[in-house]
Amino acid sequence: MTLKEIAVQAGVSVATVSYVLNDSAKVSIETKERVEKIIKETGYRSNILAKSLRKNKSFLVGVLVEDVTVWHTAFVIDGINELAEKKGYHTILSNLRLLSKIESQFEHISKFQKDIDKAVDVLMGMQVDGIIYVGMHDRAIHDILHNIEKPVVYCYCYTEGEGSSVRYSNKTPEYLITRKFLENGHKEFGVIRGAEASEPTKLRMQGIEWALEEAGISLKKENIVCGDWKYKQGKQAAKMLLDKQDYPSAIIAMNDEMAVGARDAAAELGLRVPEDVSISGFDNADIIHYATPRITTVSRPLQEMGYESMKLLLNKMNDRLSEDINITLPCEIIEGRSIAKR
């Protein structure tokens, strides 16, 4: 069913039908009703492709995700969708599937660059009005999106080149968590860091140091142990920290998996959590809802990050914003029962 057929059935011109459809002014009530009746009867649906072609505007945004199966991605997408839907935009999802590609083959980044270029080609070919790039880790994306003359927003990552970004705060929440320990009288700290070079690791570390400095407490170098974000290394790291006479009473793990690992390490060493050793995590992952005691953690504003990314993109697309903006959204501290008075 096309606009033309509707026009024939209604005995009017295509223009008139188009006017009714977009109620763009000046159609007599009778004509309008007659046309609308036929539209309803026939179940006519306008061809968005044709419309986009003609208007040179697709109301489509490309959502280019590094990997849709990485936990936070779905929530970010959800946030994007929420605002997009409100504003009459639709999303076309392009999934780079980096996780499985990296795991299955030891190929160089250049291989992925090709994939990315192809994904961008398709998205641009689809005439998207803008692109939101959703990272699988929070890090700098370096010159990876080429030949795009449309607005780009980076979410859960950022770029030093062109393009706005939306991230979450690391330093402040880790500072606040550290303060919780301090307020409870803790003086000896152990830190289970994330992976070496990771951006969040550095930022969270800064938050910890900030709070400790304020309190005039120093962190022993040997009490900072490097993990890889995984349960196992978290447990191992905690064992190193706790298996000595003067073990720290406060353990700050940089994510929940490692925090749960630390809790289990404590249990194995016969230490009670939080009475003997207090522990904090980061991420508000599902696991901690089943861990006893409930571990105090930090919740990232994932949905909101998607929402804000879409908001930024809308502003860019509608020329209400010319320069790039980098937004950092605050996190929420989720109180558990894993930090006790000292």
Next chain:
Amino acid sequence: MTLKEIAVQAGVSVATVSYVLNDSAKVSIETKERVEKIIKETGYRSNILAKSLRKNKSFLVGVLVEDVTVWHTAFVIDGINELAEKKGYHTILSNLRLLSKIESQFEHISKFQKDIDKAVDVLMGMQVDGIIYVGMHDRAIHDILHNIEKPVVYCYCYTEGEGSSVRYSNKTPEYLITRKFLENGHKEFGVIRGAEASEPTKLRMQGIEWALEEAGISLKKENIVCGDWKYKQGKQAAKMLLDKQDYPSAIIAMNDEMAVGARDAAAELGLRVPEDVSISGFDNADIIHYATPRITTVSRPLQEMGYESMKLLLNKMNDRLSEDINITLPCEIIEGRSIAKR
């Protein structure tokens, strides 16, 4: 940059450029190379919208998900993407966001029907060549997709009306799990069911009964307790089952959350898992990787379900398949250490 501009620069007609682009026969080597050079230089990208309009085929499939934040959805999408990408199709994601809508307002299904109709309108308006509907629960979807003259595949759900479906097996894996208990000498069983009316609950129950009947063992009615898939009720249910003299030595929980709840209940009652009571779960959820002991569970073929859905859809779209097909994919048993010899 349009095809026409390329034509001008190359000093040929638009037709020729089109021929080169699609290498549809008969273009002299020299012309071809000249055109290709310009295409490369200019970074020309063909307008997929225009192409689709002209060919009346979009190479777009609509992925209509009930809620993208429901854990399995991302994996299903990933599977869909994997095959779609291989076959030159792209996905447009429509997220009904049912989870938050249901939680935030007590509105009737008719409200959602409107949302669904709208989503379908948009998808069809985008001229998708087919639709994959991804459920948030495994259940029958009743007459909810109207006015679609394109192929539809239901994934993680099914329909009694038109449309193929891809689901995972419930009965067989639960049968196999039950056999594991039996092989370990268990004779007294307790079952923590899922929500009352749920399809998977019924099917899994059938699997359990099948194995027990085979073994000539009967299941006491009072040893079947109804849960709601959540940790808390799992724990509560397990307490009912275990807090008596002749408690069952085998507890089959119908998902992992409840299984972990059961494990904690056992611990609180001073029972060791698996020595005093053996436990199984279902889903292969993240949580069980941190639970001690590792709980024996069932992994659903989520990615594969997406992949198979796309495969079915491709066959339908290319007229290689006329009748509806309902596929049930097998699950995998994930061995843990939560079932001991009796």
Next chain:
DNA sequence: GTGAAAGCGCTAACAG
């Protein structure tokens, strides 16, 4: 081998 031209379904001047 290559080009002219029609037309996919729609919008938006412009004319009446």
Next chain:
DNA sequence: CTGTTAGCGCTTTCAC
């Protein structure tokens, strides 16, 4: 108020 018409970028038939 309504209709005519050009044209968005592309494919494809038919001529040459």
